[in-house]
Amino acid sequence: MIELRELTKRYGGRVAVDALSVQVRPGVVTGFLGPNGSGKSTTMRMILGLDAPDHGEALIDGVRYAQLTRPLRTVGALLDAGAFHPGRSGRAHLAALAASNDIPAARVGEVLRVVGLSGAGDRRAGTYSLGMRQRLGVAVALLGDPGVLLLDEPVNGLDPEGIRWIRDLLRGLAAEGRTVFVSSHLIAEMALTAERLVVIGQGRLLAETTVAGLAAGHDSLEDAFFRLTSQATDYRGTGVS
Ligand SMILES: Nc1ncnc2c1ncn2[C@@H]1O[C@H](COP(=O)(O)OP(=O)(O)OP(=O)(O)O)[C@@H](O)[C@H]1O
Numbered sequence: 001m002i003e004l005r006e007l008t009k010r011y012g013g014r015v016a017v018d019a020l021s022v023q024v025r026p027g028v029v030t031g032f033l034g035p036n037g038s039g040k041s042t043t044m045r046m047i048l049g050l051d052a053p054d055h056g057e058a059l060i061d062g063v064r065y066a067q068l069t070r071p072l073r074t075v076g077a078l079l080d081a082g083a084f085h086p087g088r089s090g091r092a093h094l095a096a097l098a099a100s101n102d103i104p105a106a107r108v109g110e111v112l113r114v115v116g117l118s119g120a121g122d123r124r125a126g127t128y129s130l131g132m133r134q135r136l137g138v139a140v141a142l143l144g145d146p147g148v149l150l151l152d153e154p155v156n157g158l159d160p161e162g163i164r165w166i167r168d169l170l171r172g173l174a175a176e177g178r179t180v181f182v183s184s185h186l187i188a189e190m191a192l193t194a195e196r197l198v199v200i201g202q203g204r205l206l207a208e209t210t211v212a213g214l215a216a217g218h219d220s221l222e223d224a225f226f227r228l229t230s231q232a233t234d235y236r237g238t239g240v241s
């Protein structure tokens with residue numbers, strides 16, 4: 001379980017995350033939605049202890065990330081799919097992480113299989129396509145068999161087959177009782193993947209609901225999302241006329 005308590009982050013005079021209080025529960029995929037710049041990545045970075053909140057706290061299974069004794073075994077994250085040495089093979093990258101986190105080496109082959117990179121595991125990661133990098137990032141997240149998973153825009157760069165694969169994977173991981181928190185700015189994709197939704201705009205909580213709950217009373221889910229976030233968008237084109 002992930003718990004955010006009045007989580008707040010300012011950059012200069014600007015509030016990126018504004019007193020965000022949310023509980024993300026195990027057993028379902030929870031989508032984390034908001035327009036560009038609404039604070040999703042900043043929130044995820046604070047959950048992972050990569051950014052310090054100015055106020056409030058983010059707890060994973062009741063403790064802060066820094067207090068976890070075996071972090072990779074508790075929480076797996078995909079933040080930046082390019083975060084590996086390009087000259088190293090996918091397998092070597094995973095093996096180094098496993099060794100430094102006291103994870104059995106046999107787990108490397110298992111996660112390569114789960115993400116469909118068994119055949120490409122010995123290639124240099126720098127030669128991977130964007131979709132293969134995303135898959136390697138997912139393999140890193142799964143390496144410690146964690147109960148909590150945090151993924152920032154995991155479908156970025158994936159083709160339709162890859163998008164379906166990640167959707168099924170996330171739903172399967174949640175069905176095993178894990179907490180799965182996945183950010184996106186694509187409401188249509190989230191509607192197919194997530195059961196619960198946390199929607200933010202300009203760093204503030206706009207809705208914490210189910211997919212059906214968000215759509216209720218609107219022509220479409222997209223319409224509901226736009227209405228909810230229209231007052232909380234930093235950038236908007238005017239179109240041509
Ligand atoms: N290191 C930083 N320094 C200054 N401002 C930052 C920094 N990181 C984020 N911000 C600002 O904080 C706000 C929230 O950004 P964040 O990246 O968390 O949003 P996001 O919802 O993940 O956006 P996107 O969907 O575009 O990835 C934005 O206004 C952004 O410009």
